[in-house]
Amino acid sequence: xxxxxxxxxxxxxxxxxxxxxxxxxxxxxxxxxxxxxxxxxxxxxxxxxxxxxxxxxxxxxxxxxxxxxxxxxxxxxxxxxxxxxxxxxxxxxxxxxxxxxxxxxxxxxxxxxxxxxxxxxxxxxxxxxxxxxxxxxxxxxxxxxxxxxxxxxxxxxxxxxxxxxxxxxxxxxxxxxxxxxxxxxxxxxxxxxxxxxxxxxxxxxxx
Numbered sequence: 001x002x003x004x005x006x007x008x009x010x011x012x013x014x015x016x017x018x019x020x021x022x023x024x025x026x027x028x029x030x031x032x033x034x035x036x037x038x039x040x041x042x043x044x045x046x047x048x049x050x051x052x053x054x055x056x057x058x059x060x061x062x063x064x065x066x067x068x069x070x071x072x073x074x075x076x077x078x079x080x081x082x083x084x085x086x087x088x089x090x091x092x093x094x095x096x097x098x099x100x101x102x103x104x105x106x107x108x109x110x111x112x113x114x115x116x117x118x119x120x121x122x123x124x125x126x127x128x129x130x131x132x133x134x135x136x137x138x139x140x141x142x143x144x145x146x147x148x149x150x151x152x153x154x155x156x157x158x159x160x161x162x163x164x165x166x167x168x169x170x171x172x173x174x175x176x177x178x179x180x181x182x183x184x185x186x187x188x189x190x191x192x193x194x195x196x197x198x199x200x201x202x203x204x205x206x207x
Contacts, residue, residue, distance in 0.1 A: 050094060050095045050096030051092040051093065051094045051095070051096070052092055052093045052094075052095065052186055052189070053090050053091070053092040053127075053182075054091060054092060054093060054124065054181070054182035054183070054185035054186045054189070055090075055091045055124075055178055055181040055182040055185055056088055056089065056090045056091070056178075057088065057089050057091075057173055057176055057178045058086070058087075058088050059086065059087060059088070059089065059129070059169045059172050059173065060084070060085070060086040060135075061084075061085050061086075061165055061168045061169055061172070062082060062083070062084050062085075062139070063081070063082070063083040063084075063085065063161060063164055063165060063168070064080070064081075064082055065080070065081050065083065065160075065161070065164070066079070066080040066081075067079055067080075079141060079142060079143040080141070080142045081138060081140075081141045081142075081161070082138070082139040082140040082141070083136075083137070083138055083139065083158075083161040083164075083165070084135070084136065084137055084138075084139045085131060085135070085136045085161070085162070085165030085168075085169070086131070086132050086135035086136065087129045087130050087131035087132050087135075087136075087165070087166075087169055088129070088130050088132070089126055089127060089128075089129050089130070089169060089170070089173040089178060090126075090127040090130070091124050091125070091126050091127070091173075091178045091179050091181065091182035092124065092125060092127060092182060093121065093122055093123075093124050093125070093182060093183065093186045094122055094125060095122065097122065098120070098122070102119065102120040103117065103118070103119050103120075104117070104118040104119075105117050105199070106118075115198060115199045115200070116199060116200045116201075116202060117194050117199045117200070117201050117202070118201075118202045118203075118204065119190065119201060119202070119203055119204070120203075120204045120205065121183065121186065121187065121190075121203045121204070121205060123179070123183070123205070124179040124180070124182035124183045124186070125179070126170070126173050126174065126178060126179055128166070128170075129165075129166045129169040129170055129173070131162060131165060131166065131169075136161075136162065136165065138158070138161075187201075187203055190203075
């Protein structure tokens, strides 16, 4: 069994050296230049917003992700990465989908009673996490020999880390009470706005 592991390790080392010789050495000798021929961004659409963004939360997460290669020692292949990510989540109330009758205004009375408004308030919604690119980075990483050689010629795809970070932050936002805070802030805003117009507000929920 030991001689099989030794043979596998020798093969992996040989392949790594070959990859480095074929791809790395020519680049070191000739050098590389980067030319940006991208076109300017084009406006594709405009839309009106009916959302009231009532609260926002800032979150940070440290991912500890390990990728093992079966039957191969970690010193030769595999990696473990600590990835730090930070971002914000907005909570908003969308008034764009209010149905007819969601807002009821009492008629003006001659008795001087305060006018009333009954509003079916939509539930607050959590927006997709907005990751701060400048605060997302690889904090530490352990790699096997083959992975280190591969990284010389191939940039590691960090997209899985960002996807995992978004999911972690989304879960944390749902458990933080951010949506409830947005609903409370929306009620305060509407109460003040209608109060300035001489109305009392009664809120109901859209289920």
